[in-house]
Amino acid sequence: MKNFIRLVFVLPLLIQHMNVFADSPKIITLDSKLKSLIPANEPGCSVGVFENGNTLIKKGYGLANAELNIAMSNNNVHRMASVSKQFVAMAVRLLADQGKIDLKKDISTYVANLPDYGVKVSINSIIGHTAGMGDYDLISTYGYPEDFQAEAGALNLKAVSGHPFRVGNEDYLSVSEFHEVVKKLPLVIKPDTEWRYSNMGYVMLAILVEEVSGLTLREYTDKYIFKPLDMNNTFFADNAVELVKNRAYGYVKDEDGNYINDMTNLFVVGDGGLHTNIKDMQKWDAQFYSPKLGENPTAFIQEFMQANSSLPVNPESEADTFYANGQFISKNENGPLVSHSGGWLGARIMYRRYPKSQFMNLVMCSNTSIDTKNIADEIDKWYFSE
Numbered sequence: 001m002k003n004f005i006r007l008v009f010v011l012p013l014l015i016q017h018m019n020v021f022a023d024s025p026k027i028i029t030l031d032s033k034l035k036s037l038i039p040a041n042e043p044g045c046s047v048g049v050f051e052n053g054n055t056l057i058k059k060g061y062g063l064a065n066a067e068l069n070i071a072m073s074n075n076n077v078h079r080m081a082s083v084s085k086q087f088v089a090m091a092v093r094l095l096a097d098q099g100k101i102d103l104k105k106d107i108s109t110y111v112a113n114l115p116d117y118g119v120k121v122s123i124n125s126i127i128g129h130t131a132g133m134g135d136y137d138l139i140s141t142y143g144y145p146e147d148f149q150a151e152a153g154a155l156n157l158k159a160v161s162g163h164p165f166r167v168g169n170e171d172y173l174s175v176s177e178f179h180e181v182v183k184k185l186p187l188v189i190k191p192d193t194e195w196r197y198s199n200m201g202y203v204m205l206a207i208l209v210e211e212v213s214g215l216t217l218r219e220y221t222d223k224y225i226f227k228p229l230d231m232n233n234t235f236f237a238d239n240a241v242e243l244v245k246n247r248a249y250g251y252v253k254d255e256d257g258n259y260i261n262d263m264t265n266l267f268v269v270g271d272g273g274l275h276t277n278i279k280d281m282q283k284w285d286a287q288f289y290s291p292k293l294g295e296n297p298t299a300f301i302q303e304f305m306q307a308n309s310s311l312p313v314n315p316e317s318e319a320d321t322f323y324a325n326g327q328f329i330s331k332n333e334n335g336p337l338v339s340h341s342g343g344w345l346g347a348r349i350m351y352r353r354y355p356k357s358q359f360m361n362l363v364m365c366s367n368t369s370i371d372t373k374n375i376a377d378e379i380d381k382w383y384f385s386e
Contacts, residue, residue, distance in 0.1 A: 030057060030382045037375050038062045043251040043259060043367035044072045048278035049379055050360040053286060056383075058278050064248045064366065066259055074278045076248040077233055078364040079264075081342025083349045084236070084274035085202050086326030089127050090293070091209050091221050093304060093325065097294045100212050103127070107204065110212050117187050123208065125191050126201040128308025128323050132189040133198040139181060140165040155184060168345055169265050175238055178268040179207050195311045195323065199271035202326075206270030217269050228292055229283050234276040236269040244275060248366035250346010262346040262368055272344055278362065285353060285360045288338075305329070305338075334384045341373065350376040359383060 030049070034057070038044045044062015049055075060072030095101045101110055103124040108114045110123075125131035138154045157165035165171050173181065182203045189196060206217045213220045218236040226234045237244070252262035267273065276284075287293065287301070294300025307322035307329065314321060321330040327338050335356040342349035350372040352361040361379045363372045 026382075027056060030379065031059070033378055033382065034059075034061055034375070037378065038365075038370065040071075042066070043249070043365075045363055045365035045367070045370060045372070045375070046072055046074055046076050046078060046248065046278050047364070047375070047379075048074070048281060048360065048362040049383070050282055050285065050358075051383075052358045053282075055282075057379075058282075062367070064246075066249070066251055072248065072366075073246075075233075075246050076364075076366075077244055077246050077275050077277050078248050078349065078366060079237070079250070079272070079344060079347040080274040080276060080349050080364070081272045081344040081347045082199070083340050083342040083351050084269070084272045084326075086340060087221060087225065087236075087274055088202055088205050088209070088217070088270055089325035089327075090225055090304065091217065092123065092127060092205050093300070094224050094293065095209065095212055097300060101208070107131075107208065111183070111204070111208055112211065113183055115184065115186065119187075119191055121187070121191050123205075124308050126198075126205055127325055128311075129195055129197050129201060130192050130309045130311050131198070131201055132187040132191040132193070132196065133201040133204070134185055134188040135197070135199050136167055138185045138188070138200065139167060155181065157181065167266060169263060172265055173268075175268050178266075179203070182207065192309065192311070194315075195309070195313050201271075203268060203270040206268075225293065226280075229280075229287055231276065231280040231283050234274065234280045234284075236273045237275045238267050238269050238273065240265055240267045246277070247275075248364070250366045250368070252346070252368040259367075264345040272342065278364070281351070281362055282360070285362075288353065288355070289358055334380065343368070348372045352376055352380070 034047055038061035040062060042062050043066050046060050047057055049057040058074045060074055060076060062072050064070050064072040064076045096103050101123065104122055106120045107123055107126060121131050140157050159165050159171040182200050185200055209217050209220050216238060218238050221236060250262040251259045254260050291297035291301040304325050307324045312320050313323055319330060321328055327340055330337050335354055338353040338355065340351055346366055348365040348368050348370055350363045361376050363375045365372050
């Protein structure tokens with residue numbers, strides 16, 4: 001009875017506290033700005049802005065389905081493109097934490113039927129993009145400029161019709177077929193000599209998780225990451241024909257400025273493929289301040305935040321930026337910044353975390369014509385203006 005009485009008095013105070021955030025002039029200003037950047041009658045975005053776990057903005061703008069004129073909400077599930085990489089890195093590091101792999105060892109120790117690279121290619125180097133691996137250009141040069149020279153050893157994969165293979169939404173490979181292709185790709189530079197972003201490296205990490213654990217990446221992450229964190233709307237989409245509840249459908253403008261569908265038929269996961277919503281990303285963000293994963297969660301998350309290599313992302317830049325397990329770590333005028341963007345057919349994502357203020361800035365758009373960086377910049381400007 002005492003607990004019930006206490007709840008009766010406390011609950012109105014909690015609701016009042018939440019409404020202070022929702023109805024404050026500053027929040028209204030941001031909401032108005034977002035409405036001006038994301039038209040209500042066009043394919044749009046879900047936006048999540050949080051501080052110290054408190055919701056500042058958690059809302060949909062524009063449309064989640066343009067054909068049915070369904071408004072975007074804070075509950076829509078988005079394809080996260082390359083923001084998926086930090087979840088893959090987490091899965092790999094959990095395998096190491098479980099004693100099943102050694103991150104310093106050669107990838108061929110655990111993954112079968114790889115070519116003889118002639119040098120050691122460590123798992124840690126693949127996570128940090130310093131393993132010397134190539135990218136989609138090693139599979140096919142389709143879609144690249146005419147003067148683009150494919151790296152030595154490119155497969156130049158052909159479609160059934162004989163034309164260059166088109167990765168995205170025209171030609172099709174199953175997950176297992178795509179994995180076999182990735183296993184054939186050569187290195188393009190000597191490992192641990194420079195930072196070079198490689199989507200294929202993260203597909204290789206997905207293969208690693210599957211061959212070591214005996215589970216698909218989807219199954220492994222669900223068991224060891226998403227269920228422990230209560231992320232019930234998050235999964236790696238490895239099935240091209242499954243129904244996705246509350247999916248935000250992808251769109252792009254054609255040459256005439258009209259919207260057309262922009263959905264992928266590529267359901268290989270690792271470099272991308274994660275699907276989630278704002279609510280679950282808030283739980284993921286909280287994991288970095290109140291860790292739950294790993295044998296020793298505090299030590300585990302501290303190691304996760306360490307750069308995989310001393311090689312900076314851009315050695316010519318005055319501002320040092322390093323890569324740490326699927327995250328760019330840098331400094332700007334607002335303090336340390338942890339971030340990653342994502343772009344793929346029907347998806348433009350920007351995820352930023354400012355650890356010093358526990359500020360989270362998440363923009364998930366299903367309209368590739370929208371500049372998510374510009375929106376995230378405006379949110380940062382709004383938050384740090386005081």
